[in-house]
Amino acid sequence: MLLSRFAESLYWAGRYLERAETTARLIKVHTELFLDLPRSAGVGWSPLLAVTGSNEEFLGRHAGPEEEDVVGFLATDPKNLGSILASISQARVNLRVSRVLLPSPSWEVVTDLHGWASATSEEAIDRRSRLRWMDSVISDCHLLVGMLAGTMCDDEAYAFLQIGRHLERADMTTRVLDVQAGILLSQRAENPGGTGDIPYHDVTWMSVLRSLCAHQMFRRSVGCGVSGPDALRFLLQDAQFPRSVEFCLASASRSLLQLPRSALPMARCARIHTTLRDLTVTDIRTPDELHELSEALQEGIGDLHDTLAQAYFRLSPEPVLSSDPAMLELS
Amino acid sequence: MGLLGASCPTRLRLELFSAVGDLAHRAGFMAFDAGAHDDASRVFRFALACAEKTDDWPLTEHALVRADRLTETVQAMLPDQAGQPDHPEDPRWRSENVTHERDHGETSPIQRCSMLDAEVIRGMPIRDRRMPTPVPGSPPPASGAQGTAAQWGEYRSPGCWDEMLVSGRARVASSGVIRYLGSLGDELIERQKAAELAIKAMGITFTVYSDADNRDRAWPFDVIPRVISTQEWNKISDGLVQRLTALNMFIDDLYGKARVVTDGVLPAEVLANSPNFRPQCAGVRPPGGIWAHICGSDLVRDADGTIYVLEDNLRVPSGVSYMLENRLVTKRVFADLFRDLDIHPVDSYPNKLHTMLAALSPRRTDWPTIAVLTPGVHNSAYFEHVFLARQMGAYLVEGGDLLVDDDRVYVGTISGPVRVDVIYRRVDDLWLDPEVFRSDSQVGVPGLIRAWRVGNVAIANAPGAGVADDKAIYAYVPRLIRYYLGEDPKIANVPTYLCHADADRAHVLAHLDELVVKPANESGGYGIFIGPRASSADKEEIAARIEADPRNYVAQPTLSLSTAPTLCAGRIVPRHVDLRPFILSGERAYVTQGGLTRVALVENSLIVNSSQGGGSKDTWVLDPTVASIRNG
Numbered sequence: 001m002l003l004s005r006f007a008e009s010l011y012w013a014g015r016y017l018e019r020a021e022t023t024a025r026l027i028k029v030h031t032e033l034f035l036d037l038p039r040s041a042g043v044g045w046s047p048l049l050a051v052t053g054s055n056e057e058f059l060g061r062h063a064g065p066e067e068e069d070v071v072g073f074l075a076t077d078p079k080n081l082g083s084i085l086a087s088i089s090q091a092r093v094n095l096r097v098s099r100v101l102l103p104s105p106s107w108e109v110v111t112d113l114h115g116w117a118s119a120t121s122e123e124a125i126d127r128r129s130r131l132r133w134m135d136s137v138i139s140d141c142h143l144l145v146g147m148l149a150g151t152m153c154d155d156e157a158y159a160f161l162q163i164g165r166h167l168e169r170a171d172m173t174t175r176v177l178d179v180q181a182g183i184l185l186s187q188r189a190e191n192p193g194g195t196g197d198i199p200y201h202d203v204t205w206m207s208v209l210r211s212l213c214a215h216q217m218f219r220r221s222v223g224c225g226v227s228g229p230d231a232l233r234f235l236l237q238d239a240q241f242p243r244s245v246e247f248c249l250a251s252a253s254r255s256l257l258q259l260p261r262s263a264l265p266m267a268r269c270a271r272i273h274t275t276l277r278d279l280t281v282t283d284i285r286t287p288d289e290l291h292e293l294s295e296a297l298q299e300g301i302g303d304l305h306d307t308l309a310q311a312y313f314r315l316s317p318e319p320v321l322s323s324d325p326a327m328l329e330l331s
Numbered sequence: 332m333g334l335l336g337a338s339c340p341t342r343l344r345l346e347l348f349s350a351v352g353d354l355a356h357r358a359g360f361m362a363f364d365a366g367a368h369d370d371a372s373r374v375f376r377f378a379l380a381c382a383e384k385t386d387d388w389p390l391t392e393h394a395l396v397r398a399d400r401l402t403e404t405v406q407a408m409l410p411d412q413a414g415q416p417d418h419p420e421d422p423r424w425r426s427e428n429v430t431h432e433r434d435h436g437e438t439s440p441i442q443r444c445s446m447l448d449a450e451v452i453r454g455m456p457i458r459d460r461r462m463p464t465p466v467p468g469s470p471p472p473a474s475g476a477q478g479t480a481a482q483w484g485e486y487r488s489p490g491c492w493d494e495m496l497v498s499g500r501a502r503v504a505s506s507g508v509i510r511y512l513g514s515l516g517d518e519l520i521e522r523q524k525a526a527e528l529a530i531k532a533m534g535i536t537f538t539v540y541s542d543a544d545n546r547d548r549a550w551p552f553d554v555i556p557r558v559i560s561t562q563e564w565n566k567i568s569d570g571l572v573q574r575l576t577a578l579n580m581f582i583d584d585l586y587g588k589a590r591v592v593t594d595g596v597l598p599a600e601v602l603a604n605s606p607n608f609r610p611q612c613a614g615v616r617p618p619g620g621i622w623a624h625i626c627g628s629d630l631v632r633d634a635d636g637t638i639y640v641l642e643d644n645l646r647v648p649s650g651v652s653y654m655l656e657n658r659l660v661t662k663r664v665f666a667d668l669f670r671d672l673d674i675h676p677v678d679s680y681p682n683k684l685h686t687m688l689a690a691l692s693p694r695r696t697d698w699p700t701i702a703v704l705t706p707g708v709h710n711s712a713y714f715e716h717v718f719l720a721r722q723m724g725a726y727l728v729e730g731g732d733l734l735v736d737d738d739r740v741y742v743g744t745i746s747g748p749v750r751v752d753v754i755y756r757r758v759d760d761l762w763l764d765p766e767v768f769r770s771d772s773q774v775g776v777p778g779l780i781r782a783w784r785v786g787n788v789a790i791a792n793a794p795g796a797g798v799a800d801d802k803a804i805y806a807y808v809p810r811l812i813r814y815y816l817g818e819d820p821k822i823a824n825v826p827t828y829l830c831h832a833d834a835d836r837a838h839v840l841a842h843l844d845e846l847v848v849k850p851a852n853e854s855g856g857y858g859i860f861i862g863p864r865a866s867s868a869d870k871e872e873i874a875a876r877i878e879a880d881p882r883n884y885v886a887q888p889t890l891s892l893s894t895a896p897t898l899c900a901g902r903i904v905p906r907h908v909d910l911r912p913f914i915l916s917g918e919r920a921y922v923t924q925g926g927l928t929r930v931a932l933v934e935n936s937l938i939v940n941s942s943q944g945g946g947s948k949d950t951w952v953l954d955p956t957v958a959s960i961r962n963g
Binding site for chain 1: 534708717726727728729731732733734741742743744745746747748749
């Protein structure tokens with residue numbers, strides 16, 4: 001039977017790997033967007049801080065959201081626990097704990113990635129090398145994830161890795177939507193005439209999709225043109241796109257099915273699912289409504305995390321409570 | 332350095348080590364800047380030793396990185412002095428060989444260095460990342476006369492007992508092996524390479540940790556096995572069982588009525604000074620009265636061929652996994668020899684261990700839950716913890732995985748808490764339970780000792796068992812065997828003079844030149860005085876210390892460790908070896924067939940530690956009479 005310690009470390013390894021990858025993609029896409037748009041478009045660097053929820057921490061140490069400071073803070077600042085470098089480091093620490101369960105080359109990959117990222121941290125900030133650096137992080141994360149998927153038994157240990165990755169991904173997707181789409185919606189509110197009137201409207205929406213690696217798949221499934229509701233629907237509710245919130249939750253439930261005592265976490269997962277299913281994206285018209293929705297989703301994910309920790313990670317002599325309201329709902 | 336031998340409370344001592352280590356670390360920089368690279372390297376390694384002693388991880392890491400970089404730098408700067416000559420045609424190659432042979436003709440004082448010195452070195456957990464590997468890729472000697480086949484006839488041990496050959500001729504037990512290896516000629520070098528490849532492929536590693544580069548290193552291995560005859564081994568094995576039986580009776584007595592003290596066999600003050608006596612264990616009766624279930628005793632052989640027990644490791648002896656893996660490697664590399672010779676198998680150890688542990692279970696169940704308790708991935712023996720847990724189908728747990736509730740021990744799994752019956756602990760007992768021993772332990776389990784005392788969980792080895800491997804107790808082992816068993820010891824103890832006895836002290840003070848003196852309650856090899864190497868000032872100092880605190884000192888004569896032929900840089904050369912057999916004490920005692928032979932790969936070195944240029948060999952216990960019949 002899988003030890004709680006191993007389960008927890010695998011879960012966190014999955015989360016941190018995903019966080020490193022997503023943050024690298026966010027920085028990459030935002031840099032590209034910044035280069036594309038004229039200064040007059042007023043795209044600054046603070047949305048990146050907002051997405052990662054680190055506005056306050058950043059402003060505590062820096063005067064304002066200057067490009068190099070923001071990128072340095074999010075990519076390589078060891079004091080920022082959400083930075084790419086810190087995430088890689090945490091992923092490695094967690095993989096080390098459960099190393100005995102993993103195919104050994106995977107350990108070499110994460111160690112190499114960590115060594116390389118620490119040694120080249122300045123390249124992450126310099127604009128000339130930044131995109132290359134972010135691409136390297138993304139592709140090494142893919143290498144590791146692919147290696148594990150291709151060589152590890154699809155067992156309980158793997159299930160925890162997967163759950164960690166999918167929860168982190170769902171969480172990130174809701175954050176990106178909350179911030180980026182919020183900006184766009186507010187622009188629409190200011191220009192009620194129509195979508196076409198907002199300057200660079202489509203470019204920015206494309207950038208939202210890109211930062212979640214979604215624009216190509218979006219095109220294939222939705223066709224040409226980018227509209228806000230279509231993009232929202234795709235990123236929240238598409239059943240096939242692997243970064244949609246819907247898909248992430250479905251994957252997490254599938255992994256939960258493999259675990260013992262998973263009724264309660266499954267119930268939590270189902271609860272978020274219900275929120276999503278009942279949603280009509282065209283009803284979302286204001287940034288506040290979108291914000292409310294993301295809050296609800298993030299809260300649901302947070303609950304699910306707590307339930308997982310309670311059920312699997314904590315070492316307590318008490319069995320998990322079966323009189324929990326969520327359980328009653330199920331029966 | 333002398334400071335480190337001083338007795339003071341543990342907490343102060345740790346700070347002392349830390350401070351001295353820090354100083355040494357700085358001194359290393361100064362030496363390096365001054366161009367004295369050898370000194371710098373030595374001082375860095377000393378800093379490392381101090382740091383590890385205190386578990387000062389940041390300092391360990393710094394010193395480790397320094398020692399490592401230094402090695403690289405020096406090698407880059409001074410390729411001629413640092414490395415072997417590159418080609419056998421190089422004149423230095425020949426002149427060096429001449430020097431070696433001259434050295435072999437007589438025994439230098441350094442070679443005659445004491446067994447205690449070996450212990451100093453082995454006891455010190457120095458982890459030098461520079462490792463003189465056997466250099467498998469070096470070019471084989473050019474002329475036929477220098478090929479490995481001819482080297483067997485020219486092989487001479489430098490005034491020590493050699494395990495395999497006498498005057499270039501094989502000992503009886505080794506004759507089959509030597510004949511075979513001789514017939515291989517230079518193919519032997521290929522077999523060494525094959526063995527190293529196998530080790531890599533099988534993932535046999537040991538770990539030298541620094542956060543910068545958390546890689547495992549391949550286990551250094553010498554392909555030439557060390558041979559012991561069944562006849563000799565049976566005697567050694569009997570001696571070990573006898574010794575362990577007496578030691579277990581002694582520990583049980585000590586934590587019970589302590590008759591050994593009231594009967595005047597063991598002075599009470601020896602016990603009072605023992606750092607490993609745990610008063611908290613008094614009154615506990617583990618199943619069968621057995622405390623030391625698993626023991627790794629270190630054996631060495633002196634120049635006259637006598638086998639001595641150098642020390643008993645009764646707390647967390649390690650190395651058994653390497654013994655098993657070494658056998659897997661030689662089976663691959665010398666498959667044909669296993670057909671022709673009657674080599675006793677070693678693979679049953681994990682089963683015997685499992686059976687012995689399962690029998691300790693307080694619950695009568697067919698499938699007791701066994702857990703291997705490890706301090707964690709940073710421990711240098713972590714590979715072995717993983718290995719044994721896997722082999723036995725046991726949980727591999729850290730302290731944080733266990734929970735004591737209602738005096739029962741549980742392990743946290745994703746299915747909920749699972750009751751644990753037997754713990755094979757690889758954590759020193761001081762760290763086992765913060766409620767009873769060190770309260771700052773992060774690797775222990777609160778309440779574990781409570782559960783053990785009431786018999787709800789078995790712990791192997793039992794907490795407190797380490798009292799019997801103290802240096803001061805060591806001197807009494809022959810007396811303990813006579814006292815508990817009424818038998819003479821079947822295996823020799825190194826004669827040990829106890830400085831608190833007047834006659835012994837007089838002898839020690841009169842013969843400081845020949846003796847090794849060490850603090851009785853010190854571990855890790857600190858504060859040891861080596862007579863043959865000491866200056867007259869050193870002698871005066873140690874004499875004064877002995878007079879001042881005789882109870883704290885023991886002395887032993889010097890021994891020269893035996894050698895065994897070893898393949899180094901494509902040549903067969905004598906290297907010092909020891910032997911660590913493993914003894915299981917359950918309802919029936921079990922001794923491994925042979926054990927782990929450790930070999931100092933550096934010439935004249937007595938360092939057998941794998942992290943410091945030591946390697947290992949497979950140990951073959953075989954019956955030469957059976958082999959000769961088969962060979963016709």
